Amino acid sequence: MLAEIGLTCLLLAFIAAVYAVIAALYGARKHNDRFVNSARNAALLTFPLLLVSALVLLIGLLNHQYQIAYVWQVSNPSTPDFYRFTALWGSQQGSLLFWCLVMSAFSAAAITLNWRSNHRLMPYVIAYTMVTLAFFIGLSLFLENPFARYWILPDNSVVSTVLIPAGGVAPSSLRLAETARGLNPLLRHFGMIIHPPMLYLGFTGFVIPFAFAMAALASGDLTTNWIKATRRWALIAWLFLSLGLLLGGRWAYDVLGWGGYWGWDPVENAAFIPWLIGTAFIHSVMIQEKRGMLKTWNMFLVIGTFSAVIFGTFATRSGLIESVHSFAQSQIGTPMFLFWAAVTLVSVGLIVWRWNRGELKDEHAFAGLLSRETLFVLNNVVFVALAAAIFWGSFGAPILSELVLNTDITLGAEYFNNVTPPLFLALYILMGIAPLSAWGATTARSLGRALVVPLALTAVSLVVIVLLGTTSPGALLGYGVVLLAGFVALYETYRGAAARRRKTGDNLFKAALALFGRNRRRYGGFIVHLGITVIGLGVIGSTLFQVETQQTLQIGESLNLEGYTMTYSGLEPGQIADDGRIMDIALVTVSRDGRELATLRPRHDIYPPTAANEDPMVMNIAGAYSTLENDFYVLFAGGEGSTATFKIYINPLINLVWWGGLILILGTVISVWPTETLPAHARERSATIHRAGAPA
Amino acid sequence: MAQATWEKAASGTSTTQSTSRKRGHWKFLVGGLLILAAVAYLVISGTVGGARFFITVDDLMSSRAAYAGQLVRVSGAVIGDTIRYDRENLIIEFTVAHIASQNDDLAAALHAAVNDPTATLMQVRVENQVKPELLQHEAQAIMTGTFGEDGVFHVTELNLKCPSRFIESQPDQSIAEPQV
Numbered sequence: 049m050l051a052e053i054g055l056t057c058l059l060l061a062f063i064a065a066v067y068a069v070i071a072a073l074y075g076a077r078k079h080n081d082r083f084v085n086s087a088r089n090a091a092l093l094t095f096p097l098l099l100v101s102a103l104v105l106l107i108g109l110l111n112h113q114y115q116i117a118y119v120w121q122v123s124n125p126s127t128p129d130f131y132r133f134t135a136l137w138g139s140q141q142g143s144l145l146f147w148c149l150v151m152s153a154f155s156a157a158a159i160t161l162n163w164r165s166n167h168r169l170m171p172y173v174i175a176y177t178m179v180t181l182a183f184f185i186g187l188s189l190f191l192e193n194p195f196a197r198y199w200i201l202p203d204n205s206v207v208s209t210v211l212i213p214a215g216g217v218a219p220s221s222l223r224l225a226e227t228a229r230g231l232n233p234l235l236r237h238f239g240m241i242i243h244p245p246m247l248y249l250g251f252t253g254f255v256i257p258f259a260f261a262m263a264a265l266a267s268g269d270l271t272t273n274w275i276k277a278t279r280r281w282a283l284i285a286w287l288f289l290s291l292g293l294l295l296g297g298r299w300a301y302d303v304l305g306w307g308g309y310w311g312w313d314p315v316e317n318a319a320f321i322p323w324l325i326g327t328a329f330i331h332s333v334m335i336q337e338k339r340g341m342l343k344t345w346n347m348f349l350v351i352g353t354f355s356a357v358i359f360g361t362f363a364t365r366s367g368l369i370e371s372v373h374s375f376a377q378s379q380i381g382t383p384m385f386l387f388w389a390a391v392t393l394v395s396v397g398l399i400v401w402r403w404n405r406g407e408l409k410d411e412h413a414f415a416g417l418l419s420r421e422t423l424f425v426l427n428n429v430v431f432v433a434l435a436a437a438i439f440w441g442s443f444g445a446p447i448l449s450e451l452v453l454n455t456d457i458t459l460g461a462e463y464f465n466n467v468t469p470p471l472f473l474a475l476y477i478l479m480g481i482a483p484l485s486a487w488g489a490t491t492a493r494s495l496g497r498a499l500v501v502p503l504a505l506t507a508v509s510l511v512v513i514v515l516l517g518t519t520s521p522g523a524l525l526g527y528g529v530v531l532l533a534g535f536v537a538l539y540e541t542y543r544g545a546a547a548r549r550r551k552t553g554d555n556l557f558k559a560a561l562a563l564f565g566r567n568r569r570r571y572g573g574f575i576v577h578l579g580i581t582v583i584g585l586g587v588i589g590s591t592l593f594q595v596e597t598q599q600t601l602q603i604g605e606s607l608n609l610e611g612y613t614m615t616y617s618g619l620e621p622g623q624i625a626d627d628g629r630i631m632d633i634a635l636v637t638v639s640r641d642g643r644e645l646a647t648l649r650p651r652h653d654i655y656p657p658t659a660a661n662e663d664p665m666v667m668n669i670a671g672a673y674s675t676l677e678n679d680f681y682v683l684f685a686g687g688e689g690s691t692a693t694f695k696i697y698i699n700p701l702i703n704l705v706w707w708g709g710l711i712l713i714l715g716t717v718i719s720v721w722p723t724e725t726l727p728a729h730a731r732e733r734s735a736t737i738h739r740a741g742a743p744a
Numbered sequence: 745m746a747q748a749t750w751e752k753a754a755s756g757t758s759t760t761q762s763t764s765r766k767r768g769h770w771k772f773l774v775g776g777l778l779i780l781a782a783v784a785y786l787v788i789s790g791t792v793g794g795a796r797f798f799i800t801v802d803d804l805m806s807s808r809a810a811y812a813g814q815l816v817r818v819s820g821a822v823i824g825d826t827i828r829y830d831r832e833n834l835i836i837e838f839t840v841a842h843i844a845s846q847n848d849d850l851a852a853a854l855h856a857a858v859n860d861p862t863a864t865l866m867q868v869r870v871e872n873q874v875k876p877e878l879l880q881h882e883a884q885a886i887m888t889g890t891f892g893e894d895g896v897f898h899v900t901e902l903n904l905k906c907p908s909r910f911i912e913s914q915p916d917q918s919i920a921e922p923q924v
Contacts, residue, residue, distance in 0.1 A: 120919075198919055206919045219919045227918045234877075305874060417771060429776070433783040440787055445795070456798035458817050460888055460901065463794030467786045598872065600832045667877045685874045686831035693831045695874050 051195040054104030061097035064090045065182035069175050076171035084171045091174050095152040102149045114224035117208040118194045124228035126628040134241045135231050141194035148184050151252040158256045166277045172263030191379045233655045240299045247292030251357045253285025258354035265398040275333045287716040289323050294709040305668035307697035312464040317442040318360030321435045326353040328431035335421045340411030351395040358388040416489040423482035434471045480533035502535035526588040534581030537574040575715025582708030589701025600693040610698045613639045619687045630654040634684040634692050638673045646673040650684035801842035801866045817888045821857035824881025836870040854882045870899040878904035
């Protein structure tokens with residue numbers, strides 16, 4: 049019964065989404081509000097329907113309903129309730145349903161909140177969001193149904209089907225529970241628990257700016273209305289995507305046991321590419337808002353971001369690419385590719401149509417090479433170049449080589465390590481300079497003057513870094529460029545706060561707080577830049593100066609590395625955890641200058657096989673002593689008798705990557721936070737006072 | 745008349761603006777081309793330096809001379825019984841079997857590969873690496889490395905996919921077996 053309820057809701061959501069598309073387009077064409085309203089109601093209805101559908105699956109997971117094939121595949125009787133909950137997105141079918149739920153939530157919120165203010169765009173916004181939603185629900189319903197159940201046929205074979213097959217009987221619940229698979233151990237980590245939902249929120253969130261942009265093109269309302277309506281949506285999507293990427297990195301660092309957090313894996317790159325194009329878009333829309341420029345470019349960027357989201361999803365979920373992160377091979381590859389191609393072609397076609405009609409002309413020309421708009425465009429170009437280079441390395445070269453040369457060529461980490469650093473450096477330089485230039489035109493002299501203090505601070509910092517022992521020219525160049533961007537963000541915030549203090553007499557802290565309250569977008573943006581700076585320092589330190597060693601130690605024996613002393617204290621084998629895994633825990637103490645700092649417990653988690661023909665799955669869980677200076681990261685390679693072997697990494701500044709991420713999130717939240725709006729009568733009075741007091 | 749004078753003046757200004765705009769456009773065009781050239785250079789040189797043939801075990805073993813010393817990427821099915829792990833020196837050795845290129849079901853292809861007595865086999869050696877958790881029987885190994893004169897494939901980068909990740913949509917026949 050449970051599965052039938054979920055299935056019915058999923059089917060109804062699909063019908064509602066399809067109906068919403070037809071009614072919205074018909075209503076827009078006939079200028080018939082009744083149809084548009086009906087389309088809105090149908091679109092809003094998809095959310096509760098999908099919510100019920102997802103809740104049903106969740107209830108199935110929590111109540112051990114193993115006849116539902118998905119529940120059987122991602123949980124078993126020993127799976128803790130917490131992981132049963134997260135198993136909702138632990139595999140293809142559940143995560144597709146979850147994806148649909150998140151997308152419908154975004155769509156419902158955007159439609160409700162913009163219904164009155166952007167009424168003209170709404171029919172098309174409904175049509176675009178619901179086309180996308182209907183497509184994904186369709187995948188879930190027809191190809192990757194999470195409510196398929198196991199049946200035993202008269203010939204004793206087992207099938208998994210949505211509808212009851214002829215002669216099929218339900219397997220015994222006890223046998224189902226005995227054989228259930230359980231959640232992939234790799235997914236049992238805090239980062240992995242919230243990493244996928246964050247990524248899905250980021251991915252699906254970009255549907256909203258895309259739908260508004262397409263609505264603007266379709267309706268002909270090519271003012272900045274669509275940008276104003278979607279700025280926050282784009283930032284929210286960007287925030288979640290950033291969070292998803294950071295958590296994914298943290299998961300890799302903690303669970304995959306190779307001492308790193310980013311391996312230029314195609315699936316990682318598939319999530320990073322929309323982030324890069326989305327970041328370009330977030331910057332670029334400011335130029336259209338302020339100067340009425342880059343109308344076409346912004347359209348291309350928003351299409352590019354959404355297109356990258358769909359392509360990334362296709363690449364990850366279709367089995368197209370080989371990656372430790374990708375889903376199993378699936379039938380959804382071809383429809384997803386066709387959907388991606390259709391969305392991209394239709395969108396570009398709409399732009400070309402409006403362009404030919406002369407409706408996307410810019411209102412101003414570029415005033416000078418150092419104007420803020422020019423530097424923003426340069427920043428955009430570099431972001432897009434980075435995205436294109438990463439796309440080429442991850443997908444372009446392998447696919448093209450197979451099509452043209454009939455051979456598979458892949459590009460490894462060396463490609464990314466050679467191509468991306470110069471482009472990242474260019475981005476940091478632009479991040480430092482652009483905020484100092486003015487809209488319209490800036491002279492080299494005034495820009496130079498504004499740079500004096502940040503440059504001086506950077507120079508002093510570099511001297512300190514050299515005195516601390518870093519002499520590598522490449523590292524110093526990297527640190528210098530990254531620090532400059534950070535100091536510009538800090539200095540500009542300080543200048544704003546100081547100016548406000550002079551004006552109001554408040555202390556500097558109060559003035560800074562007021563500054564953030566008055567212009568959240570600008571100063572929140574500076575905090576984001578500061579976060580990116582801190583991440584940059586962490587990436588340079590942990591990439592260029594990682595030290596590793598390996599050694600076999602007797603109990604009581606020590607090794608020295610980079611000022612640390614690690615002593616092997618003993619082994620606790622065969623510890624049984626609540627979820628049934630067996631842990632072999634090595635105990636090591638870490639000390640420095642004779643002072644004991646921590647006892648680490650690197651371990652092997654052994655997950656017993658769930659089927660007779662399977663091996664147990666062993667995971668290496670690292671132990672780490674973390675400071676801002678570095679991580680002392682220990683992997684237990686194995687032990688026997690009184691000896692154990694360890695692999696140890698010193699990862700300098702790696703924690704700055706996570707701290708920088710937190711700063712970035714804080715800055716984005718500040719930027720997104722709604723500004724208090726005065727009631728209409730107060731606005732009117734305020735405007736009257738301003739007009740009366742305005743200089744002649 | 746006043747209008748004519750205004751129009752003339754405006755026309756003159758417009759010509760000057762247009763000339764300066766054109767000059768400005770050239771600057772942007774040259775700048776844009778330079779950026780494009782720099783990015784193209786980075787991508788092309790990166791591609792030339794970083795390209796690896798992604799081949800099968802069959803390809804590599806049948807053309808050892810052609811690939812000798814070259815960094816290549818190979819995919820194979822891990823044979824569990826052959827896995828040897830020297831934990832003191834962090835050396836992993838195992839044998840992989842050729843996986844059929846055309847397969848709709850990778851789990852079945854991996855299973856077939858390790859059980860096919862005629863499948864081409866290749867010995868693999870990985871140094872300086874803790875044994876990865878996914879290195880087990882019937883896992884798919886995607887390895888980057890070089891084929892040595894010793895007849896062993898020396899791996900510098902090892903990625904693995906656990907076979908259990910490929911059976912998500914396949915019903916398990918054990919469900920139908922009587923309870924033990």
